[in-house]
Amino acid sequence: MIVICGGGILGLSIARKLLEKGADEITIIEKEKDLGVHASGRNSGVLHAGIYYTPDSLKARFCLKGNLLMREYCKEKGIPILETGKVIVTKSESEIQVLKELYNRALRNGARVELVDESGVKEIEPYARTVELALYSPLTAVVNPIKILEAIEKELTESGKVKILKGVKFEKLKSSKEILTNRGSLRFETFINCGGAYADRIAHEFGVGLKYRIIPFKGTYKKLKKEKRYLVRGNIYPVPDIRNPFLGVHFTKSYNGDVYIGPTAIPALGRENYGLLRDIDREALKILWQDAYLFFVNEKFRNVALTEPRKYLDRFFFKDIEPMVEGLSIEDIEPSDKVGIRPQLVDWEKKELVMDFLVIKEGNSVHILNAISPAFTSAFAFSEYVVNNYILQEVRRNAL
Known part of the structure; x- marks a missing residue:
């Protein structure tokens, strides 16, 4: 049996790809x-289009392909998709x-840009503003995203070959072929x-990736007031600091018409610290110490x-955000309850933020x-790579 820990977009996409390859006994625990x-x-x-990522990185290889596959899936399943495009604007001449x-990265990655x-x-x-040029x-x-997750879940469960066990939490590794969950033991071949945010903890249980640790960053959002939504047609992004993996606070018109502004990238005090002080757990002191240490040794952090x-x-x-959009005032912005956590991996030996996906x-x-981003966009393409290069041989060996 194949056990996948995590029912997010990657867990579901990998299960879907395994089905295509002939696997018939898959359990996802969430x-x-x-x-x-x-x-x-x-x-x-946002379905990203392969602009930001260093050529030959996994993100560069799978972002654009994932975008096209996700578009095709949405159209096949009747899931709405806003094909509005994006502009990346400059706030000063220094950003040109x-x-x-x-632009050059995007071309090397095969992206369509101008x-x-x-x-x-x-x-x-x-209503976008830029200095001289934009991308x-x-x-x-x-x-x-929720509609896509629901569609994949339906597809998997209707196959009769995939079980999705919700409310089942990984606790520890019992043996080379057995894990303990909050609902008892579960055996696996693969x-x-x-x-996601707990992937490092789980890997460490297997003795894997011990030099890597996840540090959470909180992404908060605000919204444009309803009467000001006309200021944004699609997506308006700033030029990011390409030394870090964050894209900067941007404007996105969502599928329901709201215009969200965000996310920030604020160091968080917990892997699920969505509120200001809510969901801070016993790991908070350890995270604070790690943040403080990186603060002194890593200039980018x-x-x-x-x-x-x-x-x-x-x-x-x-x-x-004010330099990016004409006619914008602080009164046009209202609070939003939208908030996310970015589980950023850190190579603790090098004291550096890891810029790419990592598979071990x-x-x-x-x-x-x-x-992390663009993991959602890349999911269908990246899962194919993971299955073909890391999983399929093991599954076939167990089937013999």
Whole structure:
């Protein structure tokens, strides 16, 4: 039996790909009572188009392909998709060189992009502001992540070959072929760790990836007031700091018409610390110590830690986004209950944030670490890679 730990987009996508390859006994365990409670259901719903990522990285290899596969799936299942595209705008002349680097990266990654001047931006996003140039991505789209998770869940359960056990939490490894959950023991031939924010803990139980630790970052959002939604047609993004894996606070018109502004990247005090002080657990002191240590030894982390928490305050949040959209005032922004956690992997030996997806195979277990943006976009393409390169041989060996 194949056991997949985690019922997020990657766990479901891997199960779907295994079915295509002929697997017929798959169990997915999900600690929550519903799917999409965490990252897979809390993201912005943006299908990215391969712009930001270093060529030859896993993110670069699978983002655009994943985008196209996810589009095809949505159309096949009748799931709404907003094909509105995206502009990446500059706030100052100093960002133009980085914008051109993004353009070159995108071309090397096979993405469809175009450099446009200020008048060209106005044709795409009439109220967007940029300095001299902007980058246009026509293949960026927006979907409802929950609807996609529901469609895949239905597909898997109707196959009769996949069980999805909700409310079942991984606790520890009992033996090389058995885990303990809060609902008792579960045997497996192949174990696949898609544990998201807890993937490092699970991997460590298997003696895998001991030098890696997850540090959570909180992504908070605000919204444009209803009467100001017209300011954004699709997606307006800033030029990011490409030394870090965060894309910056941006504007996204969602599938329900709301225009969300976010996310921030604020160091969090827990893997599920969605509120200001809510959901802080016994790990908070350890996370605080790790954050403090990285603050002193890693300049890139220090920059994030100094700038992002200020965005809890409306005036700093508005200062960050005001140059991107004409006619915007601080009164046009209202609170939103949308918030997510980005489980960022850190190589603790190097004291560096890991920029790419990471897959580690050890014996009959496979561990997917750092499944952060664009993991949702990449899921169908990335899962095919994981199945073909890390899982299929083990499954076939067990079938003999």
